[in-house]
Amino acid sequence: xxxxxxxxxxxxxxxxxxxxxxxxxxxxxxxxxxxxxxxxxxxxxxxxxxxxxxxxxxxxxxxxxxxxxxxxxxxxxxxxxxxxxxxxxxxxxxxxxxxxxxxxxxxxxxxxxxxxxxxxxxxxxxxxxxxxxxxxxxxxxxxxxxxxxxxxxxxxxxxxxxxxxxxxxxxxxxxxxxxxxxxxxxxxxxxxxxxxxxxxxxxxxxxxxxxxxxxxxxxxxxxxxxxxxxxxxxxxxxxxxxxxxxxxxxxxxxxxxxxxxxxxxxxxxxxxxxxxxxxxxxxxxxxxxxxxxxxxxxxxxxxxxxxxxxxxxxxxxxxxxxxxxxxxxxxxxxxxxxxxxxxxxxxxxxxxxxxxxxxxxxxxxxxxxxxxxxxxxxxxxxxxxxxxxxxxxxxxxxxxxxxxxxxxxxxxxxxxxxx
Amino acid sequence: xxxxxxxxxxxxxxxxxxxxxxxxxxxxxxxxxxxxxxxxxxxxxxxxxxxxxxxxxxxxxxxxxxxxxxxxxxxxxxxxxxxxxxxxxxxxxxxxxxxxxxxxxxxxxxxxxxxxxxxxxxxxxxxxxxxxxxxxxxxxxxxxxxxxxxxxxxxxxxxxxxxxxxxxxxxxxxxxxxxxxxxxxxxxxxxxxxxxxxxxxxxxxxxxxxxxxxxxxxxxxxxxxxxxxxxxxxxxxxxxxxxxxxxxxxxxxxxxxxxxxxxxxxxxxxxxxxxxxxxxxxxxxxxxxxxxxxxxxxxxxxxxxxxxxxxxxxxxxxxxxxxxxxxxxxxxxxxxxxxxxxxxxxxxxxxxxxxxxxxxxxxxxxxxxxxxxxxxxxxxxxxxxxxxxxxxxxxxxxxxxxxxxxxxxxxxxxxxxxxxxxxxxxxxxxxxxxxxxxxxxxxxxxxxxxxxxxxxxxxxxxxxxxxxxxxxxxxxxxx
Numbered sequence: 001x002x003x004x005x006x007x008x009x010x011x012x013x014x015x016x017x018x019x020x021x022x023x024x025x026x027x028x029x030x031x032x033x034x035x036x037x038x039x040x041x042x043x044x045x046x047x048x049x050x051x052x053x054x055x056x057x058x059x060x061x062x063x064x065x066x067x068x069x070x071x072x073x074x075x076x077x078x079x080x081x082x083x084x085x086x087x088x089x090x091x092x093x094x095x096x097x098x099x100x101x102x103x104x105x106x107x108x109x110x111x112x113x114x115x116x117x118x119x120x121x122x123x124x125x126x127x128x129x130x131x132x133x134x135x136x137x138x139x140x141x142x143x144x145x146x147x148x149x150x151x152x153x154x155x156x157x158x159x160x161x162x163x164x165x166x167x168x169x170x171x172x173x174x175x176x177x178x179x180x181x182x183x184x185x186x187x188x189x190x191x192x193x194x195x196x197x198x199x200x201x202x203x204x205x206x207x208x209x210x211x212x213x214x215x216x217x218x219x220x221x222x223x224x225x226x227x228x229x230x231x232x233x234x235x236x237x238x239x240x241x242x243x244x245x246x247x248x249x250x251x252x253x254x255x256x257x258x259x260x261x262x263x264x265x266x267x268x269x270x271x272x273x274x275x276x277x278x279x280x281x282x283x284x285x286x287x288x289x290x291x292x293x294x295x296x297x298x299x300x301x302x303x304x305x306x307x308x309x310x311x312x313x314x315x316x317x318x319x320x321x322x323x324x325x326x327x328x329x330x331x332x333x334x335x336x337x338x339x340x341x342x343x344x345x346x347x348x349x350x351x352x353x354x355x356x357x358x359x360x361x362x363x364x365x366x367x368x369x370x371x372x373x374x375x376x377x378x379x380x381x382x383x384x385x386x387x388x389x390x391x392x393x394x395x396x397x398x399x400x401x402x403x404x405x406x407x408x409x410x411x412x413x414x415x416x417x418x419x
Numbered sequence: 420x421x422x423x424x425x426x427x428x429x430x431x432x433x434x435x436x437x438x439x440x441x442x443x444x445x446x447x448x449x450x451x452x453x454x455x456x457x458x459x460x461x462x463x464x465x466x467x468x469x470x471x472x473x474x475x476x477x478x479x480x481x482x483x484x485x486x487x488x489x490x491x492x493x494x495x496x497x498x499x500x501x502x503x504x505x506x507x508x509x510x511x512x513x514x515x516x517x518x519x520x521x522x523x524x525x526x527x528x529x530x531x532x533x534x535x536x537x538x539x540x541x542x543x544x545x546x547x548x549x550x551x552x553x554x555x556x557x558x559x560x561x562x563x564x565x566x567x568x569x570x571x572x573x574x575x576x577x578x579x580x581x582x583x584x585x586x587x588x589x590x591x592x593x594x595x596x597x598x599x600x601x602x603x604x605x606x607x608x609x610x611x612x613x614x615x616x617x618x619x620x621x622x623x624x625x626x627x628x629x630x631x632x633x634x635x636x637x638x639x640x641x642x643x644x645x646x647x648x649x650x651x652x653x654x655x656x657x658x659x660x661x662x663x664x665x666x667x668x669x670x671x672x673x674x675x676x677x678x679x680x681x682x683x684x685x686x687x688x689x690x691x692x693x694x695x696x697x698x699x700x701x702x703x704x705x706x707x708x709x710x711x712x713x714x715x716x717x718x719x720x721x722x723x724x725x726x727x728x729x730x731x732x733x734x735x736x737x738x739x740x741x742x743x744x745x746x747x748x749x750x751x752x753x754x755x756x757x758x759x760x761x762x763x764x765x766x767x768x769x770x771x772x773x774x775x776x777x778x779x780x781x782x783x784x785x786x787x788x789x790x791x792x793x794x795x796x797x798x799x800x801x802x803x804x805x806x807x808x809x810x811x812x813x814x815x816x817x818x819x820x821x822x823x824x825x826x827x828x829x830x831x832x833x834x835x836x837x838x839x840x841x842x843x844x845x846x847x848x849x850x851x852x853x854x855x856x857x858x859x860x861x862x863x864x865x866x867x868x869x870x871x872x873x874x875x876x877x878x879x880x881x882x883x884x885x886x887x888x889x890x891x892x893x894x895x896x897x898x
Contacts, residue, residue: 125578125582191795191799192795194799195799195802197806207859210855210856214893217852224897228732232893286777291573341566341570341572342566342571346574379600
């Protein structure tokens with residue numbers, strides 16, 4: 001039973017997991033635990049609320065930055081962790097001091113940082129800007145998500161439909177025409193099972209059969225009943241598989257406690273290590289909307305992120321999967337360079353993102369937008385230098401081996417963080 | 420007007436409340452359409468003394484030692500036992516509309532006080548509700564009003580006030596842009612200086628003010644002139660609330676949200692836009708009265724149309740509270756089982772933790788409630804509820820007795836299935852589903868045929884299973 005503390009903790013910086021796995025998984029099939037050597041797993045991590053990229057990848061030598069961030073800014077001397085280890089990564093940039101573990105991965109060449117990522121005419125609304133990123137369409141953010149379109153196109157020739165997942169709400173990135181949701185969260189995973197009356201175990205078989213038949217009825221395509229019945233069948237069928245995967249999982253890696261993102265990453269490893277078809281996963285971390293008293297909250301969120309990613313990659317290594325995973329992080333916008341009067345920052349625009357993994361060519365990509373007064377947009381936000389769809393294109397073309405033009409409806413030159 | 424069928428009454432009670440047992444539906448239906456709607460909406464005439472006393476005795480909210488998630492259980496207990504279901508439903512609507520989370524409240528009981536405020540103003544003038552929300556300590560904390568000060572405005576509240584709480588970025592009918600970035604900045608200035616005072620008062624007593632109280636810090640208020648929607652004056656926060664509440668865009672936006680919650684989701688078709696306009700007129704013509712707008716919507720032909728029937732997906736609160744109210748669940752005389760925690764954790768697993776909406780835009784309704792994990796949570800809630808046989812289980816709260824189920828068990832399997840489908844909806848299913856449910860009652864545990872007998876053993880073994888199965892039907896997930 002969660003205590004109140006855990007309850008609140010879960011809401012502040014709550015993390016959840018979703019994934020896409022082929023529907024063939026849900027049919028009877030010989031179970032193979034062997035991960036294919038060329039398996040390519042994509043994990044997408046969304047920071048909800050607008051992450052302050054300027055205080056994540058810090059331009060410590062830029063006078064404009066210090067002019068705009070008189071109290072929230074980090075000076076060169078601040079860029080070290082509790083033990084005095086530097087988080088500086090170049091003569092211009094340093095990571096937030098709580099990102100020591102990301103710095104370690106960076107030093108190993110496994111972290112790409114793309115700067116100035118955004119799109120034209122940026123929206124200041126959380127919801128519009130998120131939709132733009134989810135759909136990959138800055139003009140009119142309607143329709144399915146970019147990952148959902150990929151799933152529909154790339155995985156459609158496998159048996160039947162593909163599976164999309166998330167906890168509580170399906171992220172728009174994964175919304176698709178042919179995809180159905182399978183979802184987990186670390187807090188509800190243990191009850192991911194179809195229960196029947198414990199007093200009459202002999203009755204279970206009739207109950208399961210009846211449930212399947214009732215939820216296999218035909219309903220008008222696209223209706224709520226259609227979606228609910230299909231999700232119901234997938235829930236029943238996936239429950240056993242997932243339970244099997246979780247049961248088969250063990251690890252020597254100690255995940256940090258009280259870290260909801262780490263809990264979610266652990267679920268990702270449980271799933272990918274036990275389910276060979278599960279290659280597209282999605283996680284959320286919330287609470288980045290730091291309009292006021294930003295410093296402590298941002299430190300704690302980034303520290304949660306760094307600790308979780310470290311445990312995740314350690315665990316992937318234990319399971320022989322570290323070469324098979326690319327993790328891409330994004331947020332709907334950065335924050336305004338000029339801090340506000342509340343020791344916080346308002347909604348920004350172009351910002352930096354992380355792409356992490358053994359297959360990644362580490363380093364800095366894209367140009368940091370100028371913070372000079374004449375270079376900011378009329379709202380006071382940085383102008384983008386890298387279209388976010390170029391990041392998607394890189395992941396699609398070079399990691400998922402799928403023609404990005406079919407998903408993005410246009411050509412976006414790939415960046416070099418993947419070979 | 421005596422023109423309300425049983426199905427109409429059930430529809431009205433599910434939407435304007437949380438459903439209920441047949442006797443309650445019949446009594447409501449006997450009042451006719453307008454009478455039934457009036458009875459639900461003009462709820463001040465219904466006495467809540469019994470519930471208030473029970474809740475006070477049950478929940479030590481006024482004392483120190485306030486336990487984890489007590490506020491969740493307190494609200495669920497209210498929803499389950501209230502004689503004024505529309506009052507709770509409307510409060511729930513506003514909780515989702517002005518979505519504030521205790522995750523950021525400096526003291527979580529401030530959220531309980533916000534719910535009291537939403538309940539108090541739920542059906543008043545929208546201007547009054549909006550002002551009360553703008554001055555609510557939890558909201559002032561949640562959207563950083565407390566740090567919005569002259570010279571260094573914080574835009575958080577000013578933006579969501581327009582985008583989510585009143586009019587949306589674009590007009591629901593004309594599609595025109597409702598406000599500019601400059602309007603956001605200027606409105607933020609109008610609210611500068613609004614803050615909260617800490618009285619140090621602990622505990623929760625619905626009859627007494629909470630620990631945090633609204634105040635305006637004059638020295639932090641920007642009293643310069645502001646240009647808002649093209650008009651220039653020394654606007655205050657109160658002025659802005661009045662200006663926004665009087666905008667037709669606000670009326671249209673509210674109609675659309677109320678329809679999505681109570682009737683059916685509106686499209687961008689000309690017909691639906693005409694519907695929006697018609698009810699926006701009601702808002703404008705009745706001095707922004709939410710009560711009159713709600714009355715017009717709930718008694719409209721649209722509300723009782725075929726299009727509206729089972730056109731929404733039950734929220735977790737509707738599913739949980741509705742099941743308990745409909746099945747006549749045994750709480751024990753002292754009501755103590757209302758407090759049992761696991762029942763409310765079911766809501767969390769279904770994706771709805773009261774007092775903790777996912778973000779300031781609230782929960783994603785309808786199909787947003789549905790995915791494999793939340794569906795399993797629905798199925799398992801049904802199973803746990805219906806297989807709890809005695810009112811004092813070690814772990815779980817409410818139970819359903821054989822006697823309660825006996826009311827709906829008939830002489831034949833077919834009549835029994837029909838009776839329970841009627842109770843739990845009324846749900847209509849195709850003949851194949853009807854046959855399968857009937858056959859389930861005529862099957863023994865080994866799967867072989869076994870004649871249906873209306874006795875305690877069958878009720879315990881099969882009727883419970885049948886109720887679980889009906890609650891697992893896709894149709895049951897709809898409202």
